[in-house]
Amino acid sequence: MNDKATDTGDNLTVEMSGGEAIARMLQQHEVGPMFGMAGFQLLPFYAAIRELGLAHTLINDERSGAFMADAWSRVTGRPGVCDATLGPGATNLLTSLTESLNAGIPIIAIAGDANRTHAWKNMTQETRQVEMLRPAVKEVIRVEVGERIPEHVRRAYAVATSGRPGPVLLDVPEDISHGMFEFAASELYADPATTHAPSRRTRPARADVDRAATLLADAKRPVILAGGGVHISGAQDVLTSFAEDQAIPVAHTLSGKGAIACTHDLSLGLFGRYDRTANGLLDSADAILVVGCKLGEIATKRYTIPRPGIPIIHLDILPEEIGRWAQTDIALCGDAREGLADLHDALADGAEARRDARAGYIAEAGAGKAKWRAEVEERLTSEEVPVNMARMVHELNNILPEDAILVADGGFAAHWTGLLYDTKRAGRGFIVDRGMASIGYGVSGGIGAQLAAPDRPVFTLTGDGGLNMTLGDLETAARLGVPVTVLVVNNAASGYIKALQHAMFGGKYQSADLSDLNYAAIAEHLGCRGIRVEHPDQLADAFRTALDNRDKPNVIDIVVTRDAGKMLPGVDNRTAPIKKGDRIA
Numbered sequence: 139m140n141d142k143a144t145d146t147g148d149n150l151t152v153e154m155s156g157g158e159a160i161a162r163m164l165q166q167h168e169v170g171p172m173f174g175m176a177g178f179q180l181l182p183f184y185a186a187i188r189e190l191g192l193a194h195t196l197i198n199d200e201r202s203g204a205f206m207a208d209a210w211s212r213v214t215g216r217p218g219v220c221d222a223t224l225g226p227g228a229t230n231l232l233t234s235l236t237e238s239l240n241a242g243i244p245i246i247a248i249a250g251d252a253n254r255t256h257a258w259k260n261m262t263q264e265t266r267q268v269e270m271l272r273p274a275v276k277e278v279i280r281v282e283v284g285e286r287i288p289e290h291v292r293r294a295y296a297v298a299t300s301g302r303p304g305p306v307l308l309d310v311p312e313d314i315s316h317g318m319f320e321f322a323a324s325e326l327y328a329d330p331a332t333t334h335a336p337s338r339r340t341r342p343a344r345a346d347v348d349r350a351a352t353l354l355a356d357a358k359r360p361v362i363l364a365g366g367g368v369h370i371s372g373a374q375d376v377l378t379s380f381a382e383d384q385a386i387p388v389a390h391t392l393s394g395k396g397a398i399a400c401t402h403d404l405s406l407g408l409f410g411r412y413d414r415t416a417n418g419l420l421d422s423a424d425a426i427l428v429v430g431c432k433l434g435e436i437a438t439k440r441y442t443i444p445r446p447g448i449p450i451i452h453l454d455i456l457p458e459e460i461g462r463w464a465q466t467d468i469a470l471c472g473d474a475r476e477g478l479a480d481l482h483d484a485l486a487d488g489a490e491a492r493r494d495a496r497a498g499y500i501a502e503a504g505a506g507k508a509k510w511r512a513e514v515e516e517r518l519t520s521e522e523v524p525v526n527m528a529r530m531v532h533e534l535n536n537i538l539p540e541d542a543i544l545v546a547d548g549g550f551a552a553h554w555t556g557l558l559y560d561t562k563r564a565g566r567g568f569i570v571d572r573g574m575a576s577i578g579y580g581v582s583g584g585i586g587a588q589l590a591a592p593d594r595p596v597f598t599l600t601g602d603g604g605l606n607m608t609l610g611d612l613e614t615a616a617r618l619g620v621p622v623t624v625l626v627v628n629n630a631a632s633g634y635i636k637a638l639q640h641a642m643f644g645g646k647y648q649s650a651d652l653s654d655l656n657y658a659a660i661a662e663h664l665g666c667r668g669i670r671v672e673h674p675d676q677l678a679d680a681f682r683t684a685l686d687n688r689d690k691p692n693v694i695d696i697v698v699t700r701d702a703g704k705m706l707p708g709v710d711n712r713t714a715p716i717k718k719g720d721r722i723a
Contacts, residue, residue, distance in 0.1 A: 149322050150324075151321060152320070154318065155182040155186070155316060156281065156310065156316070157180060157181070157184075157185070157186055157310075158185070159287040159326075160183055161183055161192065162326055163287065163288055163291035163326065164192065168216075170193065170216060171194070172192065172193065172194045172195070172220065173202075173221075174194065174203050174222060175196060175203065175223065176223065177222075177223020177224060177250050178223070179224055179312040180310065182315050183248070197614055198611065198614055199611075200222040201578065201608075202614070203234075205571070205582035205583050207586060208241075208245060208583070208586065209569055209585075210590040211586075212369070213591050215372065216244070216333060217244040217295060217298045217303075218245050219245070220234075221248040223249075223263070224252055225262075226263060228251075228271065229271075231249070232270060232271060232274055234576075235247060236274040236574050238305045239275060239304045239305055241393065241572060245298060246298060247271075247306070247308065248308045250310055251267065251268075251280075254313055254314075268307075276304040276306055277293075278307045279294055279307065279308050280309040281308065281309065285320065292327075295332040298335070302367075303335040336370065339475070341476045341477065342453065342470035342472040346468060346471075347484055350427075350484075351481055353451060353467070353468065355488060356425075357423075357424050358495070359425075360384075360426070361388075361423045361425075361427070362381060362387070363420075364390045364430065365394040365428075366391065367429065367474050369393070369394070369396065369566045371474035373397075376478045377398060377564075378398045380478050380482045381404050383482065384489060386496075387406050388402075388406060389405075389406040389413075389419075390405075390407070390409070391436075392436065392556040392570050394430070395556060397430075397564065399561055399562060399563050400560035400561045400562070401560055401561075406503065408557050410438055411440075411553075414507065415510050417443060420443060421444075423448050426444055428452040428454075430454060432459055441464075449468075450468075453481075455471075455473055457471045519532065523674070525671065525677065525699065526698070528554075529677070530674075530677060531554055531559050535559060537681040537682060538597065538681070539685075543566075543595070543597070545597070546569070546598075546599045547577060548571055548604070550634040551627060552570045552575065553634075553707050556570065580601075580624070581600060581615065581624055584596055584597070584615075584622040584624060585615050585618065585622055597681075597684070601626070601627045601633055602652055602655065605626055612624070612660075612661055612691065613664050616664055617665070619690055621688035621690065624691065624692065624693045628695050628696060631700070632649075633705045635650050637702050656670060657693060658694070661695070665690065665691075667684075667687065669692065671695065672697045
């Protein structure tokens with residue numbers, strides 16, 4: 139580093155490159171591991187992070203690097219950081235940043251850009267990257283004045299962690315990164331509040347809380363619908379306490395799994411497109427409290443539930459999400475944790491009487507769950523060869539400890555685990571990329587989660603199609619030595635698409651089959667431990683082997699059913715039949 143300090147009398151100034159200034163500001167914000175691939179534009183930044191001893195990982199694809207930052211952020215609640223060079227590096231971030239934007243995950247993405255002296259003269263790799271990425275982030279901050287870098291980095295963290303969190307793009311022209319600038323030493327600071335989301339909490343209006351409390355107090359069959367916003371807010375314990383105190387069962391979205399422990403008596407599991415018993419109870423509800431949930435297509439079976447006529451209270455940090463399509467009776471605009479705490483206080487009087495009055499209702503819900511479990515027991519313990527997906531998830535429930543983290547890739551991997559996997563405590567023990575539901579999140583998400591929680595076992599589930607898209611991530615995992623366990627659902631197909639084609643077109647498949655590969659052998663060549671599972675009785679031992687051997691990544695290649703009619707949980711679980719013309723994401 140070539141920085142030098144000058145005492146101007148009133149204020150110490152420091153001269154350094156723009157790239158170094160960015161690195162120093164990230165250090166002030168207690169940055170975690172960064173993920174990226176260097177280009178010439180950001181070389182001073184790379185030199186600085188080396189000298190400062192900051193953690194940075196070379197990735198094999200910028201999309202995967204941003205996914206790693208996303209999963210790291212979901213576990214820690216702190217902004218993940220990724221970087222990319224200009225042009226193709228920056229545009230490769232588009233899918234991942236959109237995932238983080240839609241899911242409310244704070245990310246700082248740093249993209250190199252063209253030298254402004256020669257911009258728009260056919261500079262190598264130059265493209266309109268800012269315009270392309272602008273819809274994928276909360277805010278674009280383009281650095282035009284080098285001396286403003288400290289201010290811009292603080293702004294990036296403030297935006298990323300406030301309100302509904304999300305990604306921020308810091309666009310850095312080459313001449314800014316390489317240029318030398320003087321900075322007042324007093325400007326090189328961070329606001330500690332913005333190093334964690336949510337950085338600023340807001341509360342719903344007191345009058346609205348009182349109205350909501352009155353509605354819930356009078357309800358005989360209330361239900362809570364919990365979304366991913368519960369995790370973003372860190373409201374899991376408050377939600378659990380509130381549900382217990384008021385005797386209100388809780389159903390969750392895919393992103394909301396863990397809002398209350400799945401093993402809790404009040405948990406109804408997933409609601410919406412795939413459910414156990416939640417949809418039936420929801421249909422007979424007389425009040426619904428929606429918390430941190432957008433009520434999107436999957437959660438509502440394409441906007442058919444909740445049925446009209448049931449009073450809805452919606453607590454969300456974004457006022458524009460409230461009443462987007464479903465009529466909302468009471469809007470609670472604010473942070474999930476603070477809003478639930480206020481509701482809890484408002485309902486303190488009479489809580490014991492309400493618990494007694496709802497005892498029969500809660501018993502009914504418990505009986506429904508027991509009936510469902512008896513009906514699916516045969517599939518959970520299936521001896522089918524190739525392996526039945528339900529048996530695989532059942533063994534995960536049996537083997538994984540309470541502190542485990544399960545990451546699920548997009549598509550059927552998310553749907554099967556969302557439906558059947560049980561978190562054993564409240565919290566973010568289940569991570570799924572539902573902002574965009576992009577295939578290819580699995581391995582990179584598992585790496586990010588494992589780096590965020592090095593002492594916790596992290597298992598990540600991906601299909602063979604998802605792994606094919608990001609196979610290079612196994613090399614990244616092996617190089618880093620992270621002990622993540624990758625479960626490959628190997629059905630030699632793009633399983634979700636094949637299952638949909640089976641359901642809608644009677645088994646006429648087009649562009650749905652893949653090569654039948656041995657991913658355990660491939661993993662060994664990439665520096666991982668490979669385990670092949672071809673019979674359901676091998677599952678438990680394979681999972682235990684991975685838990686007991688954390689010296690390097692484990693890849694468990696699980697040969698699952700090739701029967702397209704059994705691939706989709708919505709078909710196998712006897713939910714509403716899929717009809718031609720339906721679109722299921």
